[in-house]
Amino acid sequence: MQTPEAVIFDIGNVLIEWQPERYYDSRIGAARRRDLFAAVDLHAMNERIDAGGLFRDTVYDAAAENPDWATEIRWWYDHWIGLASPRIEHSITLLRRLRGKGIPVFALTNFGDDAFAYAQTQYEFLNEFDRAYVSGRMKLTKPAPAIYAEVEADCGILPAALLFTDDRADNIETAATRGWQTHLFTGPQGWATRLVAAGLLTPQEAMP
CATH class of the missing domain: 3.40.50.1000 (HAD superfamily/HAD-like)
Known part of the structure; x- marks a missing residue:
């Protein structure tokens, strides 16, 4: 070769390491994290960012569209380094x-x-x-x-x-x-x- x-x-x-579920487990527990990820397709949101969507705008728009989970969704942007580590x-x-x-x-x-x-x-x-x-x-x-x-x-x-x-x-x-x-x-x-x-x-x- x-x-x-x-x-x-x-x-x-x-x-x-990129394990968003692990970060959310540490913040809100596994059960509530499962509820969040079932209610909101956060990975699809992230794919829109990967495809060229603005980081903050894409996350904050998703938060506005899902007010029951708005705080947790905004963490994807506000605490991104916690998701993308170590x-x-x-x-x-x-x-x-x-x-x-x-x-x-x-x-x-x-x-x-x-x-x-x-x-x-x-x-x-x-x-x-x-x-x-x-x-x-x-x-x-x-x-x-x-x-x-x-x-x-x-x-x-x-x-x-x-x-x-x-x-x-x-x-x-x-x-x-x-x-x-x-x-x-x-x-x-x-x-x-x-x-x-x-x-x-x-x-x-x-x-x-």
């Missing part, structure tokens, strides 16, 4: 060690444009990509094939020379159909092992 010329990271659940430190180390060896590292993420800009003020490593492909800016979301095509066109690297990790199988499957090398992320150690197998890092460099 060809040695990758660039490595592409998803962000949510790869570099930062950092996955081993993955961040891998990103930095790849870049330290001169290997281009990109992000390909379903993320609102203004939400990503805010996240960059909270997580310094989000400023360290050689290229960041953010769905909210591109007005395309994974796993639509068009977003992968735009990455290929912009970076100019052949699909077979791209190595991509993501925690969602549907996102990985689309990349694989385009000829990308892929790794389904289930934890940083497995990703570290994959980077060693690809010849990009030594076992020592892949350690936490």
